[in-house]
Amino acid sequence: MKYTQGQYIITEKHAIAREIYSFTISCPEVAEAACPGQFVHIRAKGYTLRRPISICGIDKEKGTLRIVFEIRGEGTAEIAKLNKGDLIDMLAPLGHGFTVDSSYKKVVLIGGGIGTPPMLPLAKAYGEKAVAISGFRNASAVILQDDFRSTGAETALCTDDGSAGIHSFVTQPFTELAEKGGIDAVYACGPMPMLKGIAAICKEKGIFCQISLEERMACGIGACLGCACRTKRNDEEYFAHVCKDGPVFNAEEVLW
Amino acid sequence: MADLSVRVCGTDFKNPIIPASGVFGYGREYEELFPLEKLGGIATKGTTLHLRTGNLAPRIAETPSGMLNSVGLQNPGIDHFISTELPYLLTKDLVVLANIAGATPEECAEVAAKLEDTDVHMIELNISCPNVKQGGAAFGTSCEMAAEVTRKVRAATTKPLVVKLSPNVTSITDIAKSVEAAGADAVSLINTLLGMRIDINTGRPILRNNVGGMSGPAVFPIAVRMVWQVANAVNIPVIGMGGVSSGRDAIELMMAGASAVQVGAAIFTDPYAPVRIAEEMNDWLDSKGIKSVKDIIGTVKPW
DSSP states (O other), X not given: OOOEEEEEEEEEEEEEETTEEEEEEEOHHHHHHOOTTOEEEEOOTTOSSOEEEEEEEEETTTTXXXXXXXXXXXXXXXXXXXXXXXXXXXXXXXSBOOOOOTTOSOEEEEEEGGGSGGGHHHHHHHGGGEEEEEEESSGGGOOOHHHHHHTTOEEEEEESSSSSSEESOTHHHHHHHHHHOOOOEEEEESOHHHHHHHHHHHHHHTOEEEEEOOXXXXXXXXXXXXXEEEEEETTEEEEEEXXXXXXXXXXXXXXX | OXXXXXXXXXXXXSSSEEEOTTTSTTSHHHHTTSOGGGSSEEEOOOBOSSOBOOOOSOOEEEETTEEEEOOOOOBOOHHHIIIIIHHHHHTSSSEEEEEEOOSSHHHHHHHHHHHTTSOOOEEEEEOOOTTOSSSXXXXXXXXXXXXXXXXXXXXXXXXXXXXEOOSSSSOHHHHHHHHXXXXXXXXXXXXXXXXXXXXXXXXXXXXXTSOEEEESGGGHHHHHHHHHHHHTTOSSOEEEESSOOSHHHHHHHHHTTEEEEEEOTHHHHOTTHHHHHHHHHHHHHHHHTOOBGGGGTTOOOXX
C-alpha cells in the first residue's frame, strides 16, 4: 500500500498552544506505511478541498499517527472541532518524505512555527545525533519542546521577541553550529524566508539540506497538478508538485 | 441491478461516469485507490502539442461550495501521452477520451492527427480552458472561432470528436450549434466558470494568475440549466458535467439531457466519488424500478 483513504478514530486531542491542536489517530495501516516528512490529507466537513497536515508522530507498534496543526482558516477551524472518539477522514500517507540515513553522525533539525511538527519524527529517528532548533513568534506559540527533549535530541529554542529561549531567528544558532562543522544533514520546515536563509547557509558550507514546503493543494496525490513548485532538474526548470514530488525537496533543487 | 451502460457516438460505456479532464491526471494516482475498470471512461489531462509548464502557484483556492484553479494546462505533451500514458490506459477496460488543447486551430489539429493512428476511443477538444492566454477559452467564446477549430480538428481525425464548451459565454446554445455544424460528434459541458478571490489582508488575489476556473457543487445548477438548453438545441449527444457530487446529481443532469456525466471537483473531496456516484445511481434506479439509465436521458418534463 502506498496510500489509502478512510475514516479513523481520534484517540487523543489536546490544545497545545493558542489555536494549535494535537490529534492522535488510530490508523494501523497508515502508520505502518508512513515515513517522516509525509503528510495526511484531511477532509473538512462542508468544504470542497481537503487540508494537508504534516505528520508529527508515527507509532507503528500502537498503530497511531500524531498530527499537530494550527487553525489557519475556516477549513482547519472545522477540523479542530473534531473531538476524541470522532472519526477523521484522511487520505494518507502522502508525499515524498525526508531521507533518513543511519550513517549520519550529526544532523540539525530546524522548525519554524507550525513547521516544527514534521521535525519530531526525525528527532525520534536520530535521537542524540540530532540538534533540534525551533523558532516561534513568542512564548505563547512555543510547542513540542518536551517532545523533542524526550527523543534525546539536543534542543535550542528561539523566539522573535525574546519571551522564551534565545531572542533571535533560528538562523543565528544554526549559523554558529554550521561554523563548528561536522554536520551531515540539515532538515527544515517553516516560513519561506527562513528556508531560503537556511538553504543559503547550507549551500555555502556544502551541507546536504532537505526542506519541507507548503502549497495550496487539491488532490494531494499528484493528479491535478495544483500545488506547483519551481525546481531545477538536470539543469532544466521543472514545475514539481508539492504533494507528490515533495513536500520534502533537496534544497538545491528549489528555485526560490 | 439496473443497466448503467450508455452509448455515446457509437462508443459503449459500462456506466455513464467519467472523471473530468484535469482532476484525474492520466489515472495512475487513483489506481492506488480503486481499479480504473469501475469507471465508464476517463477524460485525460488536457494535452498539447508540446510540454507546458503551466502557471505559477498558488493555483488553487477554496470557494463557498467549490474551488478555483489556474493550473494552466501543465502537461507533458502529446508525444509523451501517446508513448507512455495511453498504452497504460488502453490496457484497462474503459473508454479513453483524450482531452486535447492548443494555441491555434492548426495546433489542435496537429495534436488530433497524432492520435489518429492510436487506439484512443474518443477525442475531447478543449476550446474552453480559462487559464491559458492563447487559444483556450478564446476559441470557445465566439461561434466563428469555435466552428473553425472544430472544422480543422474534424478534418484531422476520424475518431469520435467531442467538443468541450465554455460556460463563460452569452449563449452556449449558439456555440453548441456552431460546433455541431462544423462536424462535432458530441459536446461536453460545462467547463469551469471564470472566478476570482482576493486575500483582503494582503490585497493580493489568492491565485497567482489572478483569476481561475470555478468548479464544485456551487456551479451545479448552472450546469443543469446549460445541459438542458444545449440538449434541446442540438441533435448530437451531450456529455454533462459541473459540480456533480452524488448519484442524484448525475441522475438530474441526465434527466436534463446528458448522455453521460463527468465528475470533477468532487474527486478532491472524496477520491472514490466516481465509483460511489455510479453505485448511488444504480440504487436510485432500482428504487424507482427503472431498468436502464438510458431511460432517463432527457426525460425532464419542463413546465
